[in-house]
Amino acid sequence: MNRDLALDKLKNHDEPFDFVIIGGGATGLGCAVDAASRGHSVALIEMADFAQATSSRSTKLVHGGVRYLKQGNVSLVLEALKERGRLCENAPHLVSHQAFIVPIYSWWEGPFYGIGMKVYDMLAGRLGLEPSENLSREETLERIPTLEKDGLLGGVIYYDGQFDDSRLAVNLAQTIFDQGGIAINYVKAVGLEKEAGIISGVECEDIETNEHFHIRAKAVINATGVFTDSVRHLDDPSAQTMIAASQGVHLVLPKEFVPGDAAVMVPHTTDGRVLFAVPWHEHVVVGTTDTPLDHIDLEPRALEEEIDFILANAAQYLARDPQRSDVLSVFAGLRPLVKSGGSGNTAAISRDHTIVVADSGLVTICGGKWTTYRKMAEDCIDHAELIAGLEQRPCVTAELKIHGHTDAPATDHPLMSLYGSDSVDIHAGNAAHPEHAAQLHPDLPYTVGEVHWAVKHEMARKAEDVLARRMRALFLNAQAAHDSAQTVAEILAGELGKSVGWAEAEAQRFRKLANGYRVTPEHPQRD
Template sequence: MIFDRDIFITRIEEQANWDIIIIGGGATGLGTAVDAASRGYKTLLLEQSDFAKGTSSRSTKLVHGGVRYLAQGDVALVYEALHERGLLLKNAPHLVKDQEFIIPCYSWFSKIKYLIGLKLYDLLAGKSGFKGSSLLSADKVLSAIPGLKRGSLMGGVSYSDGQFDDARLALNLAQTASEYDGVLLNYMKVTGLTKNNGEVDGLSAVDMESGKGYQLQAKVIVNATGVFVDDILKMDTPASRPIVRPSQGAHIVLDQSFLRGDSALMIPKTSDGRVLFAVPWHGKVLVGTTDTPLDEHSLEPRPLENEIEFILETAGNYLAKKPARADVLSAFAGLRPLAAPQKNTNSTKEISRSHKLIVSQSGLITIIGGKWTTYRKMAMDVVDQAIALGKLKKEKCVTADVKIHGYMPEMQTGSLALYGSDAAGVKELMESEFGLDARVHPEYGYVKAEVVWMVRNEMARTVEDVISRRMRLLFLDARAALKMVPAVAAIMAGELGQDDQWIDAQIGTFTSLVKQYLLLSDGDEIGHYSEKTNLTET
């Protein structure tokens, strides 16, 4: 596998013409790259930041059909998502696992109601590799979730859904596309579209690292930029009206002592109409999510105070150990790119969760909506649409059977589990290069070899790329993430040929970023780790 930014840069300098260029390196864009490349098309993907920098690294980490959508009567959407859930478990078992969820019930009516609904969920899922639903006594619920308040608990309903690591799957999709000769570039910003007789036939882009500009041609241009689709559409038609209405989902991360056990908690209806999940994830507890309509978008959205208060209050109604602001290890938000309604509304319930394809008069293909679970189906629809427009020679979609990079027959255990089959390469680095088996944090198991691997084989370009999306520590424990910055920056500088000025800039930038993941009060200090040494060696 060739997954090297310098080599990919050389490729676009030598090859200006492509079958398909995809703008956007989130779930949908990366899925489209895998689909197109695996059909044999000359495929290029451009991402303005890092892969999955936006919404695709900020999900609730669930591969699911959507119990909420079933309750709303959207059976078709749930059926499609459950089918895709099964394919993800089959093709990426190193990242996707069967996770038990428990709905606590406080009346006999709720037990029967939820059991009936979840039996329909099981029926729609068919033989997908996930366990079916069942009734639980109050004692069994408390045994599975020791951190739950007993109160008037009368039992619960258990069901299974998928859990995964979103940013790691995104990276593996990029690597999979490259295995089919796709070219994928992070930190490559599209600055304009080019046309021939009114038809989009290419684009201009600039390398955010070197500042060099590129003119690239393609038979098909796909706009898969999530909440940024309107920015690309305005390059095509400056007067176009917005087609996306962002909805923000916020999450908090707590110590595992708040939940205990391996089962996840699902509250089916909160005061804002969403479900609330408390899910074990990488040794912590992920709690969320909210549903807040917004009128603006950004690469680094921040949870609103009322979202944090809502999550803490709602979780506190069910957990024996009531969480407070001081208990939050990290707080983050993601923006869902929902199709904008035709009328003014502040209710995201009225905005479609299904994905939508839009073909502009110029031939630009735009994809909006959807969710992580259905990324493969969305990608297939995009490429099929390009074929239907006569822009690509007809080739059959094969992604239902494509094993995603890192594939192992089942999820592994240990600190290198998320690497799947790549764990062997990381271990080889630890053994072959002196000192790379040393930790980069005194309390977490990450080692220097992982940083080296991420630079050499995963296109990590900044400290944030490593700590946030490849290691995930910024999302798990923001203060701890800050402590490993000097060591990570020093290792990366050596690998990338950077100097002390680069190291200082990386430390400063990441320190500022960490503040957005902490619930700081006025006067709070997070510390500033400026020394350029491995903290575990001092």
């Protein structure tokens, strides 16, 4: 992916695109892949970086949703389990099977959760992973020796999927290009153009240069997540808001808190949500919260009470109580939930996706979750073809292999497999330039060559793009990411033709950002 070439194609496209998609998160990227793979001309614009908001801040699970089954939403679970299976097949370099153990401390919990997980298995059908089963106390502690032993009776083990969210986003952007489409970051939609009241294009601003330009389109799709209403108001300032933001916070702990390969699923917390402690990239991700927020921000921050909530609930199930000083990183994301009946409880608001077509023809899709992004995109493009007056073409993404797909991932360092088939080229680059094989930071499993790759081939433009989303350094160890800023900024400057002064300013900007991902024993640091 080359941003300069993509920008030139956007500005000089002679005919209207079939679709212009606003939003480069899971939903927008999925829509662009779907449309391009049907043979439509597609342009996707993202005001920040791909997956910079909600789509890089998930619990890292590809799952049917155990708690939705408990709520009786069988249709949502069925759809998600089907999509989980497809994603495992289409992106095996990014999606893996993950064992989850529900620890049992009351006699009635064993049969209750054991039966529930068997239903979960049954709903997955042929796309299921491995069957659930009951575990004895000894078997449970063998899999997770750090569980609270006092009162432990046993456990129930079941299987779901795990993935790297922003790496999948990058691969989806690459897939758009593979299918003949265009995707670009740091281009913002600042206006919607109309002819006779019908949307005919988008006024864009290149965030890097402040230059404005126009893209014509037969249909425009608004897939901007928590920013959905902002784009709808470009179309109709009087449009009623439809998004209720819910903040989810995760803490990242050292691997020693949950050693081995099994995750912990806590079925009930003090606020009624489930809590996960999941091994991920040789660390442990613990979360999440569900806090209604009125203010929508591209860079949300964890609240004091959210950090305390996660630590307190995790302590009930872990033999060693995690402290603030153990937290390597804290990250927050905003869920774009669709309002229903004015409910103030975001845990009760629909997680299903919603598609709305305005009188102007603007197609808005919102809600949903990463696991079902492909089905959301299929539904959206089916609608958008009608709005654009285009030939109805069948969706082909159910079996479309995502960029990087390989059944033989690299194993030379723990995270190189995430590049899939591209790892061969990264190795070749490191071999040609031995200095690229050097480790970026002693506490991070990344090489200098991966920074060069991110800039050259994955459209990384800032230190944050590299350290937060092409690599996951900021999410794994905020201090180590902070300390890597200067090296990364200098590589960016060299690849992008920027000055030494630009590199220094970019490193400082990232260090300020990284401070917000660190937690002190007293309080989380702010910018």
